[in-house]
Amino acid sequence: MQNLNPAGRKISEVTIGGRTWEIWR
Structure with missing residues (x-):
């Protein structure tokens, strides 16, 4: 699942x- 956080990442x-596990890209 890919979600967009408020920061736009x-x-x-x-x-x-x-x-x-949360992977930030």
């Missing part, structure tokens, strides 16, 4: 091992 949410 793309945040990629990746679920690994049951944990949600």
Whole structure:
């Protein structure tokens, strides 16, 4: 899932091992 934060950056949410990691690009 890719969402746009108020700053206008793309945040990629990746679920690994049951944990949600937020990758900022």
